[in-house]
Amino acid sequence: MDQPQLCPRFEKAMELLSKRWTALIVFQLLSGPQRFARIESSLPNLSGKVLSERLKELEAEGIIQRDVYPETPVRIEYKLTDKGNALAPLFDSISNWSSEWIQLPDKEVHSE
């Protein structure tokens, strides 16, 4: 009847990564450092409010770094740390799985 405990590190990772938007933000940053507005526009349903929360959480976890360039207007860039970049293989796994197993619905053509 007993169930094995999951490894607390794994549990923590799942907690982080399965939080809404977190993984997609990391994925977006895999393509290079970018600014708030760019991340926001890459994820159409993500609100600025939640993006701001997630960026703070990710920074606190050491997954991203926030760089301030005191230009006018100020420029702030977010980029992955080594810890963040180390998540790349995870996205490869998802990519492989999706290309093998996800069927897209046929688009309807010539019907109302």
Next chain:
Amino acid sequence: MDQPQLCPRFEKAMELLSKRWTALIVFQLLSGPQRFARIESSLPNLSGKVLSERLKELEAEGIIQRDVYPETPVRIEYKLTDKGNALAPLFDSISNWSSEWIQLPDKEVHSE
């Protein structure tokens, strides 16, 4: 200024997997077919209501299969399909990342 579109299969996979509890339910089923109450008790903060929703979604996506054994009382088992089992490498990626990068907080000892 343009941003590359993400592959719709990948996007769909992310949508599925980043929904709260979904990945953890799949992970739990990697250890073998199991019944509702067992899955529920393996994920302490997941409510029966949401588990029931997720199981339906996962079945509709072809990731799990629901088997009914008309015993008394009825026994219902959930198990991963091939599509579901194919997610195993994803959890390996997370496991590898977490063991390399996640630091657990020190437990406090001898302090109030």
Next chain:
DNA sequence: ACACTAAGTTACATAAAGTAAGTATATATG
């Protein structure tokens, strides 16, 4: 008839996320 058990479902309460307007800071314009 009543109780037991598994697998849910329902009504209601709380928490998380979305929306749109507002703030802060620095500079430029008239």
Next chain:
DNA sequence: CATATATACTTACTTTATGTAACTTAGTGT
């Protein structure tokens, strides 16, 4: 000097998602 512009947020408020606990259903046993 007042107003305007731009970026990066924050705030007040609304909507959606999730949690909680009680209830339902079906088959059997007492």
